[in-house]
Amino acid sequence: MKSKLINQDGLARTTEIEFEKGTIKTPVFMPVGTYGTVKTSTPDELLDLGAEIILGNTYHLMIRPGEEIIKAHNGLHKFMGWEKPILTDSGGFQIWSLSKKTKINDDYVEFDSPVNGDIIRLTPEKAMQIQNVLGSDIQMVLDECTKYPATKMEASLSMKRSEKWAQRSFDAFHAHQTNNDSALFGIIQGGMYEDLRTENLEILADIDFDGLAIGGLSVGEPAEERAVVLESLIPMMPKEKPRYLMGLGTPVDIINAVSVGVDMFDCVIPTRHARNGQIYTSKGVLRIKNSPFKNDMLPLDSECSCYSCGKFTRSYIRHLFNCNEILGARLATIHNLSFYFNLMKAIQDSINKNQFKKFAKKFIEQYQQ
């Protein structure tokens, strides 16, 4: 992996991250393909929409189909038919959010499989070994996702465990990684405490990660608390390495984070909300199931040129949702991903023209949250 800065406009920046499998222009949005499929879409549709990198969830893939089956396909790319880069998380976040029985100590975390109740043990070494089997281009260290709310003591203890695991992940990655082009990112924790976040960043910056992520956000905290962490933390992160904000967010979340220097984003909302009939437009979210759209002959978003907007009316797409037709979820997904990719492209263009602040202001004024 190589990365280079293209332009900086205030704290916002455009970069290019190069892999053998393809180049990623940032700020980038990465659609989430939990089980080896970005829900409803084929890999070719994602390419056509302009996806440059997608995300896979190690936790879900280790449970179904399991690493043996992906190994037999020579990795996740071949399993799911996606040739461009893939980022995989380590499973840490899902263990805390999805498993009921979790046992943790400094050596390992144990959790119950939500599919069959089996007890699964994960260590930093095992998390790296599985991601190596997945063959992902960007791999993430195993971390403990600090709960919210947490006392400073709790956040500190949790962070220190993640620090040890970061080093163990790094060591395991460099000892066993079979793909020379794969990159490893560290994850900054520290709860909502600015000083802990700074302390954690200093430790992780001393380990030679290829990039750094901000974890432990979007766990229930108010937007203001999150903004304080982001605004203090991100400008201190190493300038030469990609910065990835995990699990966020809405279009406005993304613009705000870009404005302090974040490069990479992933989030389920454009695809998950699409399946619920929530359509992203430049004027805000449109709930296509609502009755005013029954007779609406306009496209989902008049400013959009995606397949769904070029071919179908709101009235037709509402009808599909009303009848629980799969095509409704598909057309909404195509549109929402297209909206997100176009947003990232507009953000990049505005940064490259040193007009990001103007763009951001105009976008946020138009957008009804």
Next chain:
Amino acid sequence: MKSKLINQDGLARTTEIEFEKGTIKTPVFMPVGTYGTVKTSTPDELLDLGAEIILGNTYHLMIRPGEEIIKAHNGLHKFMGWEKPILTDSGGFQIWSLSKKTKINDDYVEFDSPVNGDIIRLTPEKAMQIQNVLGSDIQMVLDECTKYPATKMEASLSMKRSEKWAQRSFDAFHAHQTNNDSALFGIIQGGMYEDLRTENLEILADIDFDGLAIGGLSVGEPAEERAVVLESLIPMMPKEKPRYLMGLGTPVDIINAVSVGVDMFDCVIPTRHARNGQIYTSKGVLRIKNSPFKNDMLPLDSECSCYSCGKFTRSYIRHLFNCNEILGARLATIHNLSFYFNLMKAIQDSINKNQFKKFAKKFIEQYQQ
């Protein structure tokens, strides 16, 4: 509508049916798009797969979204983004199979909407008026679908009502049809009684329909009873008009019906079974959810060149079904429709080369029902 015979091989035949919206080569399979969408597929995918005509269900469309909304789109083609021909049934079959409270007399049929319980009244004139709003290229008369089993008296009374409705449908169609290129087909009833079927055919052949359909089959009768009706009835049908067997069937059903001279077929099974993980192949149906496919690195059907077979393993597609991923239903639908269209093309080729019997024998020997 114009139709012409291309070749006859035994009783099997190839024809071409021409509409302004496109030419249909027969024997043809018409995918079913009940609610204005062939489930899971975009219209462009159907075109790519080779669909020449699709079917819409008048009964379902009159309930949701209702004729007013389709009228506002200037018809079903524009509503759903499909530019090639559409055939719509009259709703008769669904009234008997889906509605709980049905009241019928010689003037009209009344049934309760399964969506909101409203009482809806349909007459032959109303059925034609709605199909005119839908703008379908092939429209069907309103008929009474004779129940199975039925005594000869019951079948005869039901058939006589359908005869009157056929004439009323014909009169209404010719009085009010606004699209000069639309065709009207009559529907032969008569239960499982050869002499009633023959009697009904003679009556309907005297009305100047553009084509004739065989209705009231696939209602629970044994395959043998159905075969007797088809074998006696179809060779007597007018040679110069398209012959449409409603609601059938499996690949073997289709081959058997082609062998006695049927031109047109519609059936939900390739699409419905796809969503249940039943995959059609030249060797029979493969149930992709079954555990032997967990590690199977072959494509769904090694003899198929569809997108799903060219790109993904059985193991991956089984995994998608296992995780209830929509992409599984999509890939299975693409394959099953591709299988059906390839089958129809192979049937046409064999008829044009006067080798249909040989083809049919070989296909049925290979195919495990």
